[in-house]
Amino acid sequence: MDIPVRIPRSCIDVNQCEDDFVQRPTLKRIFHFSKETIAELKAKANTEIGTDKISSLQALLSHIWRSVIRNRSFEPNEETKYRIVVGARQRCRELSENYFGNAILGTFVGMKAKELMEQGIGNPAWRLNREIAAMTGERLKKFLESGPASPEFITLRSGDALITTSPPRFDMYGTDFGWRKPVAVRSGSSSKIDGMLTLFAGAEAGSVDVTPYI
Known part of the structure; x- marks a missing residue:
């Protein structure tokens, strides 16, 4: 693999992409999901599909x-996507334990609005589950090998997709930098993108705070 990866100027049409860099104003809300509520959602999703493999997240x-x-009142046949970021560290055997930095790869699940609304939470949750399970070490390796040869820019059209990049597994409220424990956890300016959902572990054990930008 040639390092660094150099992208030819011919691959970048600045005039065509200019509008994509202008983000419309977004609204921020905080939703709190208790441990009990999340357990109910997990049980419901697994019951609808007849499995026990769907996770709480x-x-x-x-x-x-x-x-x-x-x-958002989507048309029934309008396509919507959920983009997720999958960790590669535990999937790539070639990755050294001493590797420092992010090891992730994005993927997405697409459904029509009608399907999403009519099939309960079990079906989209199961599709997310299957797509994550399909992110094997071999698939990640193929992506790394083909990426430099055919670089691709991922864009999200405003309003038609959601994206989550932060798992609520880190004990944010247990962190103390010498100013005592935090009373609230919020995301920074880099996450203020239409459709971005930031998840943090809540102050109560097992709870999750969700910050969507819409």
Whole structure:
């Protein structure tokens, strides 16, 4: 693999992409999901599909996805996407334990609004589950090998997609830098993108705070 990866200027049409760099104003809201509520969503999603493989996070993301699309009044046959970022560290055997930095790869699940609304939270949660399971070490390796040869820019059209990049696994409220424990956790300016959902572990054990930008 040639390092660094150099992208020819012919691959970048600045005039065509100019509008994509102008983000419209977004609104920020904080939603708190208790441990009990998340457990209910997980049980419901697994019951609808007849499995026990759907995780709490997948059930929660499915519920949020359906809620956002319903409130945005999508046309029944309009396509909507949920983009997720999958960790590669535990999937790539070639990756050294001493590797420092992010090891991630994005993927997405697409559904028509009608399907999303009519099939409960189980079906979209199961699709998220299957797509994550398909992110094997071999698939990640192929992406790394083909990426430098055919670089691709991922864009999200405003309003038609959601994206989550932060798992609520880190104990944010347990961090103390010498100013005592935090009373609230919020995301920075880099996350203020239409459709971005930032998740943090809540102050209560097992709870999750969701910050959507819409």
